[in-house]
Amino acid sequence: MxxxxxxxxxxxxAYGATLVELGKTNPNVVVVDADLSKSTYTAKFGKEFPDxxxxxxxxxxNMVGIxxxxxxxxxxxxxxxxxxxxxxxxxxxxxxxxxxxxxxxKVVSSHGGISIGEDGPSQQSIEDVALMCTLPGxxxxxxxxxxxxxxxxxxxxxxxxxxxxxTGRPKVAKVYDGGxxxxxxxxxxxxxxxxxxxxxxxxxxxxxxxHDALKEEGITARVLDGYCVKPLDAEAVTRASLETGAxxxxxxxxxxxxxxxxxxxxxxxxxxxxxxxxxxEDTYAESGSPQQLLEKYGLTWTxxxxxxxxxxxxxxxxxxxxPPAGAADKATESEPHPFEV
Amino acid sequence: MSLTIDELKAKALQIRRDAIGxxxxxxxxxxxxxxxxxxLLAALWFRVMKHDPKNPQWAGRDRFILSKGHGCxxxxxxxxxxxxxxxxxxxxxxxxxxxxxxxxxRRFIPALEASTGSLGNGLSIGIGIAHALKLxxxxxxxxxxxxxxxxxxxxxxEASMYAGAHRMENLTAIVDYNKKQLDDxxxxxxxxxxxxxxxAAMNWHVLEIDGHNMAMVVEALExxxxxxxxxxAVIAHTITGKGVSFMExxxxxxxxxxxxxxxxxxxxxLGV
Ligand SMILES: Cc1ncc(C[n+]2csc(CCOP(=O)(O)OP(=O)(O)O)c2C)c(N)n1
Ligand SMILES: [Mg+2]
Numbered sequence: 303m304x305x306x307x308x309x310x311x312x313x314x315x316a317y318g319a320t321l322v323e324l325g326k327t328n329p330n331v332v333v334v335d336a337d338l339s340k341s342t343y344t345a346k347f348g349k350e351f352p353d354x355x356x357x358x359x360x361x362x363x364n365m366v367g368i369x370x371x372x373x374x375x376x377x378x379x380x381x382x383x384x385x386x387x388x389x390x391x392x393x394x395x396x397x398x399x400x401x402x403x404x405x406x407x408k409v410v411s412s413h414g415g416i417s418i419g420e421d422g423p424s425q426q427s428i429e430d431v432a433l434m435c436t437l438p439g440x441x442x443x444x445x446x447x448x449x450x451x452x453x454x455x456x457x458x459x460x461x462x463x464x465x466x467x468x469t470g471r472p473k474v475a476k477v478y479d480g481g482x483x484x485x486x487x488x489x490x491x492x493x494x495x496x497x498x499x500x501x502x503x504x505x506x507x508x509x510x511x512x513h514d515a516l517k518e519e520g521i522t523a524r525v526l527d528g529y530c531v532k533p534l535d536a537e538a539v540t541r542a543s544l545e546t547g548a549x550x551x552x553x554x555x556x557x558x559x560x561x562x563x564x565x566x567x568x569x570x571x572x573x574x575x576x577x578x579x580x581x582x583e584d585t586y587a588e589s590g591s592p593q594q595l596l597e598k599y600g601l602t603w604t605x606x607x608x609x610x611x612x613x614x615x616x617x618x619x620x621x622x623x624x625p626p627a628g629a630a631d632k633a634t635e636s637e638p639h640p641f642e643v
Numbered sequence: 644m645s646l647t648i649d650e651l652k653a654k655a656l657q658i659r660r661d662a663i664g665x666x667x668x669x670x671x672x673x674x675x676x677x678x679x680x681x682x683l684l685a686a687l688w689f690r691v692m693k694h695d696p697k698n699p700q701w702a703g704r705d706r707f708i709l710s711k712g713h714g715c716x717x718x719x720x721x722x723x724x725x726x727x728x729x730x731x732x733x734x735x736x737x738x739x740x741x742x743x744x745x746x747x748x749r750r751f752i753p754a755l756e757a758s759t760g761s762l763g764n765g766l767s768i769g770i771g772i773a774h775a776l777k778l779x780x781x782x783x784x785x786x787x788x789x790x791x792x793x794x795x796x797x798x799x800x801e802a803s804m805y806a807g808a809h810r811m812e813n814l815t816a817i818v819d820y821n822k823k824q825l826d827d828x829x830x831x832x833x834x835x836x837x838x839x840x841x842x843a844a845m846n847w848h849v850l851e852i853d854g855h856n857m858a859m860v861v862e863a864l865e866x867x868x869x870x871x872x873x874x875x876a877v878i879a880h881t882i883t884g885k886g887v888s889f890m891e892x893x894x895x896x897x898x899x900x901x902x903x904x905x906x907x908x909x910x911x912x913l914g915v
Binding site: 338345357358360361363364386390423586589594595 | 737739750825
């Protein structure tokens, strides 16, 4: 059967603990938060280093601007709130006060995705990865578990330039015991030849479970942890395409602009292969328990298995399906037939 | 609906009881700000606002926006008892499939005028509605309820400056000034005083009241209808967790659900 994981701390908790560690060794590390420090876990840092902690109130745009100014003056600001408020309310400031002047700000959100549960869509971020990827110069990462989150937070502090890390609310499966997770890379977790599953965040554990279920049916899936969405590990994706020829990309994010989009873009450019996305479709979710929502909105290992079988069927067969009747009349000779999406 | 002061007090108590019961049943939610706003909601929904639960989309209705969307348990209770839906569904708050979403959601309850939960948005939406009502020659009024912590959002002041400059006389902003926000008391995070002075400086007619004195609440809200040429800000001084001794004035109860045992104690204090 599929493997079981022990539940570890939430990635936001890993962030809070690592911040305190960083605060002890680096006096330039400062933190700004917008009245959510208990939820983002920056409150721990605030308690240890009150002089280097700025809780600006419910004012995310101001917070990001302040972070820009702190970075401009040589500090290493970590800037935190829920993903939806931090990115959406702070977007112009992320652009003008951080990305554009390439300030050394570390933007670490909590409550990414729909797995925050009962609070509902106004607090569920399904757009942040897309928005952050479009900001030039930003590194964008989505950690899967405690160990990976810790490494990425340390790496963000050491990196010169803006970084976005998305952490989550719920306790998550322990995938790693530790390890190194450099920016611009993927981590291969399973070898396989029939297809490749690329996943990040809490979908990594689901991808591994899907791998086990598929194996029982004789389908071997390579599993890549796509923790770094930008810069994308194009080499790993291209190699996987040449060696497995089909993809499922799984993420707790909108279909548009996240890991699925950047992998598809990479494939189209370097090594075209059929791809299926396991993601939040073009809709807002609702209130419910995290597990209920992940099931209802299609984000579990069984959804990955279904998508995997679909994509393996498409492989080798016509990845380009017949165009709908009449479509060919509109297309000129030289233009390709429209794909059925 | 036009209840007496005593009847309104009873409604407010009912709202508080419901809010505690709903949040306890859900296992999550925001008791502090749900209790502080209860008297204001009772006065609005059972006396001051013009509305018709039998005809929720009536063009002549007053519009209410709960900009501090996390206070929705009390709003759902008020709307249920006013006749918008069956109070029997109140315990489904925050459960999968329930129209009673964790924050107000127009997709599930069209009678809500705005989907809120991201603080700072309500007043601007209210201004848009107020403009449209004037264009349609309606004398309906727009009521927007804000949190005090919420007033730290810059958008609130962009909206406030605009409404004052445009003399939006069909708009009332009510601030549930309970002195606390999520992480701590407001004065420890980012003080707002003089809050009334800020609105006044932006050309608002300001009324400062005790938001738990029902007669005063009703008088201020009814007076706001009569003000000409300016929007009205009702600064309602309230107590977070009002009515439950162990929740009052304690920011710990901002966003934590009471346990079963705590809920029973709270309900006992609220006369159950
Ligand atoms: C834009 C935004 N930032 C942060 C939050 C998270 N949050 C929910 S309630 C709250 C505190 C609100 O305080 P206040 O407005 O005073 O409400 P009340 O005291 O009435 O509960 C915060 C920070 C949010 N909902 N929206
Ligand atoms: Mg408050």
